[in-house]
Amino acid sequence: MAKATRGIEPTGAQQLEMYERMLLIRGVEKQLSADFKAGQLPGAVHLYVGQEAIAVGMCEHLADSDWITGTHRGHGHYLAKGGDPGPMIAEIYGRENGICKGMGGSMHVADFSKGIVGANGIVGGGLAITAGAALAARLDGKGQVAVCFFGDGAANQGVLMETLNVSTLWRLPMIFMCEHNTYSEFSPSETVTAGELFERARAFEMPATVVDGNDVVAVWKAAGEAVDRARRRGGPSFIEAKTYRIHGHIEAEVHFLGSAYRDDDEVERWKKRDPIDRLKNRLLSCGLADEKRLAAIAAKVAKEVAAAESYGQGGGPASERLVFELMSVGRG
Numbered sequence: 589m590a591k592a593t594r595g596i597e598p599t600g601a602q603q604l605e606m607y608e609r610m611l612l613i614r615g616v617e618k619q620l621s622a623d624f625k626a627g628q629l630p631g632a633v634h635l636y637v638g639q640e641a642i643a644v645g646m647c648e649h650l651a652d653s654d655w656i657t658g659t660h661r662g663h664g665h666y667l668a669k670g671g672d673p674g675p676m677i678a679e680i681y682g683r684e685n686g687i688c689k690g691m692g693g694s695m696h697v698a699d700f701s702k703g704i705v706g707a708n709g710i711v712g713g714g715l716a717i718t719a720g721a722a723l724a725a726r727l728d729g730k731g732q733v734a735v736c737f738f739g740d741g742a743a744n745q746g747v748l749m750e751t752l753n754v755s756t757l758w759r760l761p762m763i764f765m766c767e768h769n770t771y772s773e774f775s776p777s778e779t780v781t782a783g784e785l786f787e788r789a790r791a792f793e794m795p796a797t798v799v800d801g802n803d804v805v806a807v808w809k810a811a812g813e814a815v816d817r818a819r820r821r822g823g824p825s826f827i828e829a830k831t832y833r834i835h836g837h838i839e840a841e842v843h844f845l846g847s848a849y850r851d852d853d854e855v856e857r858w859k860k861r862d863p864i865d866r867l868k869n870r871l872l873s874c875g876l877a878d879e880k881r882l883a884a885i886a887a888k889v890a891k892e893v894a895a896a897e898s899y900g901q902g903g904g905p906a907s908e909r910l911v912f913e914l915m916s917v918g919r920g
């Protein structure tokens with residue numbers, strides 16, 4: 589993964605890398621969706637389908653030594669930051685070969701060796717955690733940055749105000765990456781959110797911008813500026829990325845809600861703005877790749893997804909001994 593780059597456009601190699609990474613996230617999640625439909629998944633999954641450009645456009649600027657926190661919709665953040673897909677799937681299945689030994693599940697995938705502090709089932713929970721990581725990075729003085737991915741619903745939690753405040757006061761190397769996907773569970777954002785989200789950051793005199801979250805190049809550009817500012821000790825930034833979640837809030841919602849809270853037409857309109865198709869068209873029209881090259885990338889990713897799924901299904905259940913030890917720690 590490339591370090592922060594202050595360029596006007598990502599290079600052809602970077603665009604191809606981002607294309608591959610988005611395909612990997614999409615491929616893994618389509619597999620998980622199929623596993624859910626087959627009744628195999630042990631718990632809930634919140635899929636990131638349609639939002640891949642945000643995690644990928646940002647993480648293209650990060651190294652393993654930088655930190656990120658994700659959300660309950662966190663598979664894409666984990667994979668974009670370089671997390672291994674096999675142990676992630678095993679984790680979702682609650683198996684001992686999972687990235688957290690099967691004890692965390694879908695909403696708690698984490699890998700500190702890659703700077704992935706973790707997904708989080710508590711909406712808004714990543715904000716203050718990221719400020720802590722950013723403070724550690726500032727104290728270490730090695731130019732690391734910390735990025736918090738959070739939703740438009742999370743932006744209505746009080747902790748956002750506290751984190752905007754301290755991160756500005758302490759000039760933390762932190763980036764607020766708000767994924768405005770139009771819904772908070774089943775509530776359209778206009779029914780629960782007043783005002784513009786990026787304006788909240790401006791009240792703290794923090795640089796804040798809005799981007800098309802389905803355009804990976806636009807995300808990459810905004811992210812590059814914010815990461816560069818943080819590395820140069822210029823303090824935090826806020827990016828609001830407008831996007832849409834194509835799948836349900838959770839895969840299970842079809843059983844209790846159907847698509848009652850949104851129109852099929854709306855979903856279809858957003859499918860036409862698919863971030864992967866958009867990058868594909870761009871690569872082809874700019875002559876950065878031909879159909880053959882893109883098909884080869886897709887075939888490589890498909891193999892990787894199949895290997896990850898087989899690893900994920902291959903381990904035993906999470907160890908009872910570990911469950912017992914964790915419960916003892918909790919009681920102690």
Ligand SMILES: Cc1ncc(C[n+]2csc(CCOP(=O)(O)OP(=O)(O)O)c2C)c(N)n1
Nearest residue numbers: 661709710711739740741742769771772773
């Ligand atoms: C503190 C807290 N309150 C409520 C919930 C229940 N909940 C789970 S996801 C969600 C909606 C989050 O919306 P948003 O932040 O926009 O993320 P999205 O699901 O759209 O990615 C809610 C309310 C929770 N997990 N944690």
Ligand SMILES: [Mg+2]
Nearest residue numbers: 739740771772
């Ligand atoms: Mg949302």
